[in-house]
Amino acid sequence: MTQGIQYDPFDAEIRENPHPVYRRLRDEVPLYFLEKYQTWAVSRFADVWDLSSDQEHLTNAKGTAPAQLLTQDLEVSPTLNTIDPPEHSSLRATIRSSFLPRKVKALEGVARDVCREQVDQALATGHLDVVRDFGSLLSATVVCHVLGLPVEDGPLLTQWVQAFFTHDPDTGGMTPEGLESINALNDYCVDRLRERRQQPGGGNDPLSVLSEFQIGGRRYSDEEAASHFGNLIVGGTETFPKLLASAMLRFAEYPHFREQLRDDPTLIPDAFDEVLRYDMPTQFLGRSVVRGFEHQGVRLEPGQKLIFLYPSANRDEREFPDPDVFDIRRRAPRIVSFGTGQHQCIGRHIARMEGRIALEALLPALGDYEVDFTRAVRLKTEFVQGYGSLPISFEARR
Numbered sequence: 195m196t197q198g199i200q201y202d203p204f205d206a207e208i209r210e211n212p213h214p215v216y217r218r219l220r221d222e223v224p225l226y227f228l229e230k231y232q233t234w235a236v237s238r239f240a241d242v243w244d245l246s247s248d249q250e251h252l253t254n255a256k257g258t259a260p261a262q263l264l265t266q267d268l269e270v271s272p273t274l275n276t277i278d279p280p281e282h283s284s285l286r287a288t289i290r291s292s293f294l295p296r297k298v299k300a301l302e303g304v305a306r307d308v309c310r311e312q313v314d315q316a317l318a319t320g321h322l323d324v325v326r327d328f329g330s331l332l333s334a335t336v337v338c339h340v341l342g343l344p345v346e347d348g349p350l351l352t353q354w355v356q357a358f359f360t361h362d363p364d365t366g367g368m369t370p371e372g373l374e375s376i377n378a379l380n381d382y383c384v385d386r387l388r389e390r391r392q393q394p395g396g397g398n399d400p401l402s403v404l405s406e407f408q409i410g411g412r413r414y415s416d417e418e419a420a421s422h423f424g425n426l427i428v429g430g431t432e433t434f435p436k437l438l439a440s441a442m443l444r445f446a447e448y449p450h451f452r453e454q455l456r457d458d459p460t461l462i463p464d465a466f467d468e469v470l471r472y473d474m475p476t477q478f479l480g481r482s483v484v485r486g487f488e489h490q491g492v493r494l495e496p497g498q499k500l501i502f503l504y505p506s507a508n509r510d511e512r513e514f515p516d517p518d519v520f521d522i523r524r525r526a527p528r529i530v531s532f533g534t535g536q537h538q539c540i541g542r543h544i545a546r547m548e549g550r551i552a553l554e555a556l557l558p559a560l561g562d563y564e565v566d567f568t569r570a571v572r573l574k575t576e577f578v579q580g581y582g583s584l585p586i587s588f589e590a591r592r
């Protein structure tokens with residue numbers, strides 16, 4: 195009984211603006227069955243929160259991305275996000291040390307240097323692309339430091355990841371170039387992995403950990419370990435630049451917030467969290483049912499899948515007062531933008547650090563910048579929404 199609601203993540207209308215339909219789903223059919231994909235769309239905050247931690251009935255091992263769960267045009271390769279316990283708990287515990295707040299703090303200097311250099315260059319011209327130049331370079335440089343890769347490789351890695359996420363504008367699905375890029379990234383990771391296996395450093399950086407990690411007495415093959423490693427590169431470079439673009443867009447839309455942040459930069463972390471809530475680019479990740487169960491009076495059968503509609507959950511009026519209001523002082527006690535439970539984003543401290551340092555550098559230096567919408571590129575895919583390019587202009591200081 196869908197009472198006339200039509201929801202398909204690939205529909206042009208949904209890709210243009212999903213929020214009106216998300217609201218109806220939350221109000222009328224919080225667990226909506228997509229017959230075509232044998233998939234339940236979960237739209238309310240509490241349901242996304244609770245089901246994200248359910249490892250008794252749900253598995254990640256059949257994939258979590260739309261191209262794996264829905265269209266099945268991408269095979270499920272092993273990543274931290276596509277393995278279950280005990281392998282997941284064991285690998286995550288081993289790799290975790292590189293992502294702890296203490297380690298992330300040590301990278302602030304690197305992040306600040308990238309930001310300062312980019313801002314200085316931009317001030318000379320009066321122009322900056324928040325995504326293609328600033329956000330991508332910042333996240334790629336930081337990820338290279340976290341993963342122990344040469345910083346010079348950052349731009350190439352970003353290029354592959356961006357091609358992978360640029361979907362067909364007509365169908366919204368994967369493109370041949372996108373699939374080629376992911377293969378190129380994979381080959382790069384296999385090469386790095388083999389190098390490390392030939393010259394083990396004995397360190398606890400992710401590449402060393404993956405090259406030596408064992409499960410059930412078996413070591414990962416080069417390809418398996420490389421697949422895990424590639425996913426860390428994707429996670430580390432893909433989403434952050436889009437969030438930074440949303441932040442700069444919102445602060446252009448609401449100049450009083452921009453001024454408040456310039457006057458009091460201690461408000462920046464809360465403001466970035468509100469951008470994360472309001473403009474989560476990833477529309478969903480999902481799970482598959484392995485053991486049948488009932489949730490909110492609905493029976494979910496083995497073999498069916500679930501997708502967690504993060505931007506819908508983040509605007510659920512049952513969780514957030516006036517959810518469609520953007521307010522940098524909201525300080526929401528919890529959001530789903532980094533997931534929750536055992537698979538909660540391992541890179542969340544990195545993302546928040548990058549957001550804070552980028553905004554601390556950009557907002558005071560650029561003054562009253564303007565967004566150039568004629569050249570901005572908006573991505574409208576079933577998976578990711580946001581800006582693939584966001585040029586801004588401001589007064590040059592020569």
Ligand code: HEM
Pocket residue numbers: 246258274275276286337340425426429430431433434437476479480530531532533534536537538539540541542544545
């Ligand atoms: C603003 C930027 C980011 C956002 C919005 C984001 C979002 C997410 C979400 C929603 C999940 C949960 C998936 C699930 O429950 O199935 C996740 C997992 C993950 N993220 Fe992030 N992420 C961001 C940045 C990063 C960074 C910087 C890294 C690495 C350097 C990273 C690496 C990962 C990994 C490896 C996982 C899988 C964790 C697991 O399954 O145990 N992410 N991320």
